[in-house]
Amino acid sequence: DAGVTQSPTHLIKTRGQQVTLRCSPKSGHDTVSWYQQALGQGPQFIFQYYEEEERQRGNFPDRFSGHQFPNYSSELNVNALLLGDSALYLCASSLGAEQYFGPGTRLTVT
């Protein structure tokens, strides 16, 4: 049974550019959440998608947007990248309360 997968593994972008990160949930899971983890910190909640709708959002600006597809996979889009957006971006899928994380995408903004 495949777990949560994310692509790409690593990404280097320049300030002002836009980026799209992708996530495929664990088989049978219908909810996808996205988190940002800065070095030495715990993950910070960005938003959660269920039934193709954004169900909950954390304290992140509108530059961060997302989408969920009918097959439950999801994308995270970040516009107008800032140096401070450099972090590990984590996707988690769930069916109930327990969230299972993917390996993450390391984004570096230069």
Added chain:
Amino acid sequence: EDQVTQSPEALRLQEGESSSLNCSYTVSGLRGLFWYRQDPGKGPEFLFTLYSAGEEKEKERLKATLTKKESFLHITAPKPEDSATYLCAAGGATNKLIFGTGTLLAVQP
């Protein structure tokens, strides 16, 4: 405001030296307390969920317990392969997880 605090920030143990990690939380309508293990550069790996005060869960050398204000992760006779960052997260009335900053555990042979 919902908050999760972990202590200590870092812990160095000798192989076989048991200890405990602490997670204190202030969350409205706690729906679950979660423990994860994270290796460098990787995503968090799910360990335990605790739902009510007094509940305990065990897995190999790890045991998690929950009170109304705190959770503890007890590590019995740790091995070097237990070295990792241990994250605690609380699920409240909303659907998001609120994480602490983690405890970096190093177990020396």
